[in-house]
Amino acid sequence: xxxxxxxxxxxxxxxxxxxxxxxxxxxxxxxxxxxxxxxxxxxxxxxxxxxxxxxxxxxxxxxxxxxxxxxxxxxxxxxxxxxxxxxxxxxxxxxxxxxxxxxxxxxxxxxxxxxxxxxxxxxxxxxxxxxxxxxxxxxxxxxxxxxxxxxxxxxxxxxxxxxxxxxxxxxxxxxxxxxxxxxxxxxxxxxxxxxxxxxxxxxxxxxxxxxxxxxxxxxxxxxxxxxxxxxxxxxxxxxxxxxxxxxxxxxxxxxxxxxxxxxxxxxxxxxxxxxxxxxxxxxxxxxxxxxxxxxxxxxxxxxxxxxxxxxxxxxxxxxxxxxxxxxxxxxxxxxxxxxxxxxxxxxxxxxxxxxxxxxxxxxxxxxxxxxxxxxxxxxxxxxxxxxxxxxxxxxxxxxxxxxxxxxxxxxxxxxxxxxxxxxxxxxxxxxxxxxxxxxxxxxxxxxxxxxxxxxxxxxxxxxxxxxx
Amino acid sequence: xxxxxxxxxxxxxxxxxxxxxxxxxxxxxxxxxxxxxxxxxxxxxxxxxxxxxxxxxxxxxxxxxxxxxxxxxxxxxxxxxxxxxxxxxxxxxxxxxxxxxxxxxxxxxxxxxxxxxxxxxxxxxxxxxxxxxxxxxxxxxxxxxxxxxxxxxxxxxxxxxxxxxxxxxxxxxxxxxxxxxxxxxxxxxxxxxxxxxxxxxxxxxxxxxxxxxxxxxxxxxxxxxxxxxxxxxxxxxxxxxxxxxxxxxxxxxxxxxxxxxxxxxxxxxxxxxxxxxxxxxxxxxxxxxxxxxxxxxxxxxxxxxxxxxxxxxxxxxxxxxxxxxxxxxxxxxxxxxxxxxxxxxxxxxxxxxxxxxxxxxxxxxxxxxxxxxxxxxxxxxxxxxxxxxxxxxxxxxxxxxxxxxxxxxxxxxxxxxxxxxxxxxxxxxxxxxxxxxxxxxxxxxxxxxxxxxxxxxxxxxxxxxxxxx
Numbered sequence: 001x002x003x004x005x006x007x008x009x010x011x012x013x014x015x016x017x018x019x020x021x022x023x024x025x026x027x028x029x030x031x032x033x034x035x036x037x038x039x040x041x042x043x044x045x046x047x048x049x050x051x052x053x054x055x056x057x058x059x060x061x062x063x064x065x066x067x068x069x070x071x072x073x074x075x076x077x078x079x080x081x082x083x084x085x086x087x088x089x090x091x092x093x094x095x096x097x098x099x100x101x102x103x104x105x106x107x108x109x110x111x112x113x114x115x116x117x118x119x120x121x122x123x124x125x126x127x128x129x130x131x132x133x134x135x136x137x138x139x140x141x142x143x144x145x146x147x148x149x150x151x152x153x154x155x156x157x158x159x160x161x162x163x164x165x166x167x168x169x170x171x172x173x174x175x176x177x178x179x180x181x182x183x184x185x186x187x188x189x190x191x192x193x194x195x196x197x198x199x200x201x202x203x204x205x206x207x208x209x210x211x212x213x214x215x216x217x218x219x220x221x222x223x224x225x226x227x228x229x230x231x232x233x234x235x236x237x238x239x240x241x242x243x244x245x246x247x248x249x250x251x252x253x254x255x256x257x258x259x260x261x262x263x264x265x266x267x268x269x270x271x272x273x274x275x276x277x278x279x280x281x282x283x284x285x286x287x288x289x290x291x292x293x294x295x296x297x298x299x300x301x302x303x304x305x306x307x308x309x310x311x312x313x314x315x316x317x318x319x320x321x322x323x324x325x326x327x328x329x330x331x332x333x334x335x336x337x338x339x340x341x342x343x344x345x346x347x348x349x350x351x352x353x354x355x356x357x358x359x360x361x362x363x364x365x366x367x368x369x370x371x372x373x374x375x376x377x378x379x380x381x382x383x384x385x386x387x388x389x390x391x392x393x394x395x396x397x398x399x400x401x402x403x404x405x406x407x408x409x410x411x412x413x414x415x416x417x418x419x420x421x422x423x424x425x426x427x428x429x430x431x432x433x434x435x436x437x438x439x440x441x442x443x444x445x446x447x448x449x450x451x452x453x454x455x456x457x458x459x460x461x462x463x464x465x466x467x468x
Numbered sequence: 469x470x471x472x473x474x475x476x477x478x479x480x481x482x483x484x485x486x487x488x489x490x491x492x493x494x495x496x497x498x499x500x501x502x503x504x505x506x507x508x509x510x511x512x513x514x515x516x517x518x519x520x521x522x523x524x525x526x527x528x529x530x531x532x533x534x535x536x537x538x539x540x541x542x543x544x545x546x547x548x549x550x551x552x553x554x555x556x557x558x559x560x561x562x563x564x565x566x567x568x569x570x571x572x573x574x575x576x577x578x579x580x581x582x583x584x585x586x587x588x589x590x591x592x593x594x595x596x597x598x599x600x601x602x603x604x605x606x607x608x609x610x611x612x613x614x615x616x617x618x619x620x621x622x623x624x625x626x627x628x629x630x631x632x633x634x635x636x637x638x639x640x641x642x643x644x645x646x647x648x649x650x651x652x653x654x655x656x657x658x659x660x661x662x663x664x665x666x667x668x669x670x671x672x673x674x675x676x677x678x679x680x681x682x683x684x685x686x687x688x689x690x691x692x693x694x695x696x697x698x699x700x701x702x703x704x705x706x707x708x709x710x711x712x713x714x715x716x717x718x719x720x721x722x723x724x725x726x727x728x729x730x731x732x733x734x735x736x737x738x739x740x741x742x743x744x745x746x747x748x749x750x751x752x753x754x755x756x757x758x759x760x761x762x763x764x765x766x767x768x769x770x771x772x773x774x775x776x777x778x779x780x781x782x783x784x785x786x787x788x789x790x791x792x793x794x795x796x797x798x799x800x801x802x803x804x805x806x807x808x809x810x811x812x813x814x815x816x817x818x819x820x821x822x823x824x825x826x827x828x829x830x831x832x833x834x835x836x837x838x839x840x841x842x843x844x845x846x847x848x849x850x851x852x853x854x855x856x857x858x859x860x861x862x863x864x865x866x867x868x869x870x871x872x873x874x875x876x877x878x879x880x881x882x883x884x885x886x887x888x889x890x891x892x893x894x895x896x897x898x899x900x901x902x903x904x905x906x907x908x909x910x911x912x913x914x915x916x917x918x919x920x921x922x923x924x925x926x927x928x929x930x931x932x933x934x935x936x937x
Contacts, residue, residue: 322554324511361736
C-alpha cells in the first residue's frame, strides 16, 4: 500500500517510477477488482501514457506533489474523451468533450488517472446498490456495502486499487463511504472546489473532495484541487493555500463541541461509544470538550430531501433523450419520446427523487415544502454559527451505523435515508467536514468520526484529525 | 358597449457580443450550430456564468422606462420540456426581477397617456426548431442562451392604436439606449398580446387570452381587432371566454386556440442554485444612468418647446432614432423647423418605409427653406424630395434647371385663372349657385397649366375674386 505522501517522496527520489507503480496498480485492479467492483472503467492506455509523461518531468526535476501518483475518479466527474456514466443507463455511452475543473487541476499536476469509479446512479444513494451497472463490495467485508454514493471511490482506496480518489458529497456521499470502508474522506466548504464538470445532483449541496488513506494525503490532494474557478459562479478562492501547514500543531487550546442530539436515537451503541472515546482522547491530548445542542437537527433530514430532490428534478431534466444519452427505441411523438426515454433510462431511486422534487416545487405545494425547507436551512446554518462562536470544531459520528449487509436496506428507501441524518446538516450549512476512522465495531467493521468546522476551516480540521 | 383591456409582453434580444451564460457569439444568421458550446448546449456538468453586460443593458432599459431597479435580484429556473430548450429549464427571473414599476408615455387622440410597466427581467432565449420534410425536425442551438429582456406592461392599453403606439414607443426607447437592434423580422423584438374585454365602466377585468409572437405592427393591429370582436361576439351570444393561448394566423387574419390553462405547464419556478444574487450598488446604477444617451421624450420636449412642433409630430419624429438624428441635422440649416418637420413626416417617412434616408439633411433643409420663402410650393417640395432621392444633386441648381420656382406673379397667374374659368362655364355656374367646392377643380387646372408651380394661395385669392364677377 502506498500513501500519497510516501509515494510522492519515492517518485521524487527515483526509488520507483510512475510507470512501475502505475503498472503495479493496473495489475492489482485486474486481479482484485472483479470481487470488489470499484471500477466502471479502467483507462489503462491513458494511465500508462501519463505515467510516462510524469516520469519525464520527474527526471527533469519538474515534479509536483502529485506528479505520477495513480488515482481514480468517481464517474460523475467529467473526463474529456473518457466515458462518464454517472452509473446510469441514461449516460451509458456519454463521452464528455471537456474535463472537469478538478481533472484539469490533476492533469496540470501530472497525476495518473487509472479509471472511473462506481457509484450510486447520479450520486443518489448510500450503499452503491443503485448503480445501473454493478454493485461494489466493501473491501473490509465483501458481504457488506461500501456505503455511497462514492462507494467505488472509498472501496478503491480501501482495497488499495488507487492511492487516492475523488468523490462527490451532496449529503454525505464522501464521508459515509469513507467511514464504512475505513478511509479518510473530506467534504470541503461549499465553493472551495469548483463544481464545473461535476454532473449536478443538488447544485447548492454538491462538493467534490478527496478520499485517501491518511489525513496528510487528504490535505495534499485538496491543495491540488481547490482554487477559484471563473466558470463556477459559486466557487470561491480559499483562504488557505497549503492545507498541510498546520498538520503537526496538535490540539492544545482547541475547543471541540459535542452536540448531544448527534448521539441520541437510533445510533449503534459501539459507534456512539467509539466516537465518545475519540472525544476523550482529544481531551487527553489537550483539547477542551464542550457539550452543545443543535435542536433543529431533526429537521435537517426532511429539509435536505426536499431541497436536494427539488434541485435534482430540475438538474436531471436535461436527460431527455433528445441530444445525447439514452433514447427509447420506439415512440410515436415527442411526449412519448420523453416519457419512455426517461422511464427506461433512469433507475428507481432517481425516479423517486425526481418525482419527489417535482412535487415539492409544484404550484400549491411550493410554500409548504420547498420554501419551508429553505427556512430550515437558514436555521441550521444559524445553529452552526452559534456553535462556532465558542468552539473550533464539532465532533460527531458520520453515520448511525457501520456498513450493513448488501441488500439489507434496498427494500426500504426511508430507512436508507435515515442513515444520512448526521451527514446532511453539513451540506445544508455549507461547512466542511472530515470523516476519519476512529475504531471498529463488534464485527470488526470500521467506525468513522466526523470533524465539522466553520466555513473555510479545512486546515484546522486536518490539524485536529492528524492529532488523533 | 365593450372596451378592450390589453397588456403587452415584449421580448427583446440584447445585442451583447456574447451570450448570457457563456462566451459564444450572438451574431444572427450564422450556420446552424456554429455558435454553441457545452454550456449553452446544456451538457452535463456545465455551469452558467452571468454576462455582466446583460445586467447593465437590462438596467439601461429599466432606467429608460422609469423603473425602479432592485438592489438585490435573483435568477430562477422555469422548468419545462421542449426540444429547443437543452437544459429543459430556462434561466429567467420569477419574483425578484431586475426592474419594476416603470411607465412610458404615448400620444393618443386624447393627448398624452401613461402606460405602466410592471417589470423587466432578464432571461435566456431558446434554440430554433427547423422542420425539414426529409430529415425530420432539426435543432439549431445558435440562439440558445442569447440574452433577452422581457418587458411586461400593465393592462393599461385600451385600443389597437394604443397598443401600437406603446410598442412603437418602447421600441424607440430601446433603440435609443442601444441595447438591441429591435429587428422584428429577425425575431429580436417579439410581442405577446394579453387581451380581455369588459363592459365600459366595469371595474373587473374579463378573462384574458394571450396571443403569442406577433411580429409586425400590422399583425398586432389585426390580431387585436379580430380577438376583440371574437370575445365580444362570444359573450354576446351567451358564451364565456376561456383563459388560453391563441395563435394569430397571418393568412386568415384569425386567432386559433393553442392550449388552454388546464393543459398549460406548471413551470415549477425556483431560484437557480448555480447563480449568485445580482447586486446592483448605487454607484453602479449611477454609472449606468450616466451612460444612457438622450431618450425620445427628452428630444420630443425640445422639439415642442423650442421648435413649436405639436406633441404628435414630435412623437413621430422621435419614434426612430435615425429619423430624430436626421431631423436635428437638417434643422441646423432650416429656417423654419415646422416646415422641415412637415416635409419629413409627410414625405421622408413614407420613403424610408422600405429604405434608408437617401437625401442629405442639408438638401432637405434647402428644400424646406425654398418652400418657406415661397420660392416653391409644397407640392413641388414633395415632388422634389422624390425626384432627387438617392441622387447626388444640388437643390438650387436642380430647381433652376427644371424651372420649378413658384409663380408668384399675380398678373401672370390671373391669365391662367381667367383661362381656367373660360374653359368651364358650367362649374362657374355651380360656384355661383353655392357649390363653392368646385373651386378645387379650378385650382387643379391652374396647377396643371403651370406644372404645379403656381402659388396656391394667390391662385385661390384670384379665383375667389374672378368667379363671382
